[in-house]
Amino acid sequence: MHKHLIALSVTLALTACQKDAQHPTNTASADQTQSVAAQLQVSPSEQLAQTVDAYFSESLANNPVYATFVGVHDYNDRFSDPISEATLAEQLAFEQKYLKAIQAIDADALSGQDRLSYDIFLRDRKMAIRGFEFNAHMMPFNQMWGVQNFYPMLGSGASAQPFNTLEDYENFIKRTEGFATYMDSAVEAMRQGMEKGVVLPKSIIVKVLPQLQAHIVDAPGDSVFYGPVKALEDHAGFSDEQKARLKKDYEAMIMQVIVPTYRKVHEFVMSEYLPRGRDSVGLSELPNGQAWYEHMIAVNTTLPLSADEIHQFGLDEVSRIRAEMDKVREQVGFEGDLQAFFEHLKTDPKFFFDSPEQVIQAYEQVKADINARLPKLFSIAPEADYEVRAVEAYRAASSAGASYQQPAPDGSRPGIFYINTHDLKSQPKYLLETLSIHEAAPGHHFQIAIQQEVEGLPDFRKFEGYTVFSEGWALYAESLGKELGLFTDPYMWYGRLSDEQLRAMRLVVDTGLHAKGWNREQAMDFMRQNSSMGEADIESEVERYIAIPGQALSYKTGERAIRQLREKLAARMGDKFDLREFHTQVLIDGAMPMPVLEAKLNRWAEQQG
Structure with missing residues (x-):
């Protein structure tokens, strides 16, 4: 193709x-x-x-x-x-x-x-x-x-x-x-x-x-x-x-x-x-499949990582995030264990909307709240706006829970933050803040629209993208929630942890499926045991990883790379480190492979003296 x-x-x-x-x-x-x-x-x-x-x-x-x-x-x-x-x-x-x-x-x-x-x-x-x-x-x-x-x-x-x-x-x-x-x-x-x-398969x-x-x-x-x-x-x-x-x-x-x-x-x-x-699901099961998966890791992460290395990173993160989720369980006074808390979050009606219209309205309200907070951490913003829409009915059954579509090049159409309202149990209220941050502002909408509005970039950079950069940035943007004054509700904070846990599980499941011989049911069991995700979501996620090997690895590896760059430069630059300017420097030249971004930011730090 x-x-x-x-x-x-x-x-x-x-x-x-x-x-x-x-x-x-x-x-x-x-x-x-x-x-x-x-x-x-x-x-x-x-x-x-x-x-x-x-x-x-x-x-x-x-x-x-x-x-x-x-x-x-x-x-x-x-x-x-x-x-x-x-x-x-x-x-x-x-x-x-x-x-x-x-x-x-x-x-x-x-x-x-x-x-x-x-x-x-x-x-x-x-x-x-x-x-x-x-x-x-x-x-x-x-x-x-x-x-x-x-x-x-x-x-x-x-x-x-x-x-x-x-x-x-x-x-x-x-x-x-x-x-x-x-x-x-x-x-x-x-x-x-x-x-x-x-x-x-x-x-x-x-x-x-x-x-x-x-x-x-x-x-x-x-x-x-x-x-x-x-x-x-x-x-x-x-x-x-x-x-x-x-x-x-x-x-x-x-x-x-x-x-x-x-x-x-x-x-x-x-x-x-x-x-x-085929009954098998892993890319490694195909002719030349092991080399093919290694290539997909390189394409999607732009980093010299092995499947074993990524798998272990994922296991470590899943364990860490589970511990944070357990703290939320204790904070809200839930008496059962973490697995029971997961079940509670999946089944209690208070966590879910009653209609697709309520879902869209709630995300529109969150949009306004987040937009008012962004100047605290950002001195740059795209000219293009975005709007919230429900995923069209004809593709809703097999589409992701949320996605983003870029604005029209001529300004005739804003960016679109798509929410899948096909299954209301897949859109819990506690995901409102983190999902909006990720897909819209300051996540995908910021990164993509800013990239396309920057003057002077050659077209191949203005219009091309790198999953590790775009998805890594969106997940990094989620991690800014508390700094923006969000996630004050413990359930909203759980939503952030839930979203991060999904990305951590992806590292384990994607490499498990395509490099370690896992089958579809093994992958689904791992996600059941480590999250409160609904069954339909788990199934669609696992089938997504089967269909597009390596793409799901980009989120957490990209976030880690950006976070590590921030911490390294903050330690190196001391009082001269400006977080708003760091964010500008990450975004202003468009998406790029992580090693190229690191070299660029190192040059920026040197110029600051």
């Missing part, structure tokens, strides 16, 4: 910018850039800028859906190329071309932002190239990410795809033809995976089936893809004739392209793929 389709599917593109970026359709390649640079004898800094800009522009042409999400609308009528050996070869050659280009630049002649960009770009190209050693394209989607889920969001009229003009509507019809072709190629790639033993496959079934409708008006047609009714920019024609065209698109595509894939998954699914 295209790397940018993967990125979009995980978080619906943790990307945005202040204004609509404009990129030429025909962009100089890396080879042309080097040739021109040689002729003009440009400086290494200028050569770097030309190289990374050429890479980003060319990557948008290669990944047209990604281009739409970052506000470049030249390719709104195209979908990504079908999965094939030729496409994979082209993608590898593309990465190799730009690795050669960056290596031709004199790194020692670069400083400041340029050196950051060089180090990040060089690392990224090497990691991307190594990824081609593994057959990820043979498992192109799962219940957590994949085109089967993000394409309906794109076509709903409430996402990045514009539906403002006649051309916009026609573009999506053309793009849908490419989507259908891509899905055909995904089926063929999965058939290749069946032959080579690279298939999803059965427990994951069964969760994909309802996602596909949801878009096999009997009438166009029942489809989420009909949303743009409904919006036409109140759109003054179209004549009655145009509205009638578009309505007819969209009904045809839904019933003749969308529905048959989803039906075809559903039938394949049900009748061919599920019977060939």
Whole structure:
């Protein structure tokens, strides 16, 4: 699967910018850039800028859906190329071309932002190239990410795809033809995976089936893809004739392209793929799986960590946090043991909302409270706002409890803090403060929106992200709660501990599943024993770790890295250490690998004298 389709599917593109970026359709390649640079004898800094800009522009042409999400609308009528050996070869050659280009630049002649960009770009190209050693394209989607889920969001009229003009509507019809072709190629790639033993676990496959079934409708008006047609009714920019024609065209698109595509894939998954699914769940069980998981650790943590090291760190943290939870049990006067306290928190009605509307309203109130406190620890904030929304019904059953979607690049849409209200027992009241901090401000919304609003960053840094940085920052932001004056209610503090415990358990469970031979039930038992999470949450979490190996490791390893940097620099700088300025320095240059962040912050500390 295209790397940018993967990125979009995980978080619906943790990307945005202040204004609509404009990129030429025909962009100089890396080879042309080097040739021109040689002729003009440009400086290494200028050569770097030309190289990374050429890479980003060319990557948008290669990944047209990604281009739409970052506000470049030249390719709104195209979908990504079908999965094939030729496409994979082209993608590898593309990465190799730009690795050669960056290596031709004199790194020692670069400083400041340029050196950051060089180090990040060089690392990224090497990691991307190594990824081609593994057959990820043979498992192109799962219940957590994949085109089967993000394409309906794109076509709903409430996402990045514009539906403002006649051309916009026609573009999506053309793009849908490419989507259908891509899905055909995904089926063929999965058939290749069946032959080579690279298939999803059965427990994951069964969760994909309802996602596909949801878009096999009997009438166009029942489809989420009909949303743009409904919006036409109140759109003054179209004549009655145009509205009638578009309505007819969209009904045809839904019933003749969308529905048959989803039906075809559903039938394949049900009748061919599920019977060939595997009973094992770990990535290490696949061909070359151990090396594959080691690669995923490196991709997701950006740190030189082993599975054994991470597993032990997780066990230590789980034990520490359990002890803190027991203190809360004593503080609130609960007479049973910790396991009984967990059960109490899962079952007592006082901890839960009565309706989805109450959930959303409560998070809106918490938003206002937190926003008023942020200046205490932050001298920087994004210009873009965010709003709280319930997860759409068609994807709620298999979606995470909460997530964040970036603001629109042109400022037309705020960031979105999604709350899943599908199961009210999965949204206890005591998670209000910590979940809001993590997903919105000063967590994901701060980090992502600030990154995209910083002037002067090359586009590849403005629009790309690192899970260890973004999720590490969000978990670190949670740890600031007491410093912000939050978590005064012991149950709210328990909510913070509960959230942190989830991240600690992830270290144990992810490595257990993918490196130590754990099965699905072992993983679920571990989480039952060490948290008050509901059964549905435990099941979805474990299946998430099975589906996307290594991603869950990034939260706690990233938080630890940022916290350690803060403590080290505070000790080193003494009275000159300013926490608000430290936070600015972490955020102001965008996401980056942890070793690059450490080197940058060390240089900042030196400059303070």
